[in-house]
Amino acid sequence: MPALHDIPAPAKLNLFLHVTGRRADGYHLLQTVFRFIDVQDRIQLERRDDGRVVRAIDLPGVPEEIDLSLRAALALQKATGTSYGVNVALEKNLPAGGGLGGGSSDAASVLVALNRLWNTGLSRQELMRIGLTLGADVPVFVFGQNAFAEGVGEDLQAVTLPERWYVVIQPNASVPTGAIFTAPDLTRDTPLITIADFSASLNLSSGGGLTGKTSAADEVGGIGSVGFQRCFGRNDLEPVVFARFEEVARVAREVDALLAAGSLSRPSAVDSTGSQCKVRMSGSGACLFTEHESEAKALAAAQQIAPKIQGVRWVQATAGLKVHPLLDWI
Numbered sequence: 001m002p003a004l005h006d007i008p009a010p011a012k013l014n015l016f017l018h019v020t021g022r023r024a025d026g027y028h029l030l031q032t033v034f035r036f037i038d039v040q041d042r043i044q045l046e047r048r049d050d051g052r053v054v055r056a057i058d059l060p061g062v063p064e065e066i067d068l069s070l071r072a073a074l075a076l077q078k079a080t081g082t083s084y085g086v087n088v089a090l091e092k093n094l095p096a097g098g099g100l101g102g103g104s105s106d107a108a109s110v111l112v113a114l115n116r117l118w119n120t121g122l123s124r125q126e127l128m129r130i131g132l133t134l135g136a137d138v139p140v141f142v143f144g145q146n147a148f149a150e151g152v153g154e155d156l157q158a159v160t161l162p163e164r165w166y167v168v169i170q171p172n173a174s175v176p177t178g179a180i181f182t183a184p185d186l187t188r189d190t191p192l193i194t195i196a197d198f199s200a201s202l203n204l205s206s207g208g209g210l211t212g213k214t215s216a217a218d219e220v221g222g223i224g225s226v227g228f229q230r231c232f233g234r235n236d237l238e239p240v241v242f243a244r245f246e247e248v249a250r251v252a253r254e255v256d257a258l259l260a261a262g263s264l265s266r267p268s269a270v271d272s273t274g275s276q277c278k279v280r281m282s283g284s285g286a287c288l289f290t291e292h293e294s295e296a297k298a299l300a301a302a303q304q305i306a307p308k309i310q311g312v313r314w315v316q317a318t319a320g321l322k323v324h325p326l327l328d329w330i
């Protein structure tokens with residue numbers, strides 16, 4: 001039977017995440033930059049002639065009915081009327097519910113790969129539309145490029161990001177996304193920003209900016225123009241998560257203390273006072289990350305964090321990706 005092996009489903013980070021409003025259906029309007037990173041789930045797909053969608057490997061804690069990799073296959077079947085089915089074997093490496101979009105990425109990779117295996121011939125736009133019915137984070141993984149996102153996360157513009165490495169830290173907590181978005185203390189009125197505002201915060205002197213031009217803000221602020229990137233924006237979900245999950249708040253405090261003491265290999269960005277940017281949460285958490293200018297610095301930081309901060313589930317140094325590995329599959 002035709003099959004596709006070792007299909008990657010990479011994680012994402014939200015470099016910042018602003019909640020700017022709320023729609024009538026309860027979904028929130030966001031502004032965020034999604035960056036793909038080089039840690040991934042892997043998927044094997046075997047085509048079936050009997051139309052069944054079968055899970056070939058159990059995923060503990062995730063029943064079949066909610067498994068986004070299977071739901072994606074069913075959604076593509078429904079949209080195209082294909083008579084094919086598939087065996088789906090998911091090698092899960094990404095922490096579930098970590099704010100790294102693992103389930104969404106699995107769904108996107110299944111959509112893109114099955115579109116090939118089933119010869120269904122849908123366009124990227126059509127696959128993104130199906131993805132959005134599965135979750136707000138799915139379209140960006142089908143889009144395939146690092147992106148500035150608006151709407152509920154589906155209105156995407158590609159961005160070119162500088163080469164960076166990250167340390168991703170998973171505290172011992174699982175954060176339910178829905179409950180964080182409905183929290184009464186979530187602020188939903190962060191002022192809108194533009195891509196140019198974000199671009200201006202990048203290290204333009206190394207050619208990593210989105211526009212390639214030095215902004216007035218860099219020249220006035222000074223720091224952006226001397227080879228540093230400035231901390232940009234914030235994650236509005238962070239205070240809500242920190243107030244409810246003490247473990248996440250504790251790990252963030254302890255990483256920040258290492259940063260303030262200069263014990264961590266220097267991250268890539270600084271704030272307006274010249275201090276290192278604080279550790280930041282991705283999505284609705286619980287994962288936290290720091291950003292670094294080189295692989296060596298990220299590896300060194302990960303090695304320092306792992307023994308000094310007790311009780312974390314996962315610490316990983318990883319590269320930011322230029323594009324999604326399946327970008328040219330559509």
Ligand SMILES: C[C@@](CO)(OP(=O)(O)O)[C@H](O)COP(=O)(O)OP(=O)(O)OC[C@H]1O[C@@H](n2ccc(N)nc2=O)[C@H](O)[C@@H]1O
Pocket residue numbers: 014017026027028029030032098099100101102104134135136137138151152153177178179181282283284285
């Ligand atoms: C917060 C983010 C940031 O990238 O990432 P994660 O933490 O999930 O990785 C996403 O917006 C999450 O996307 P995703 O996980 O696909 O969300 P969905 O399954 O569609 O929705 C989960 C829950 O979050 C709420 N939700 C989600 C997205 C959004 N823009 N507004 C919302 O209010 C939904 O109402 C739902 O209760």
Ligand SMILES: Nc1ncnc2c1ncn2[C@@H]1O[C@H](COP(=O)(O)OP(=O)(O)O)[C@@H](O)[C@H]1O
Pocket residue numbers: 061062066067068069095096097098099100101102103104106177283284285
């Ligand atoms: N294939 C999948 N992998 C991981 N989680 C999944 C999957 N399918 C459904 N889920 C459910 O989605 C929730 C969110 O998972 P995930 O997308 O990995 O994290 P997040 O949305 O925080 O980035 C999980 O808690 C789990 O119940």
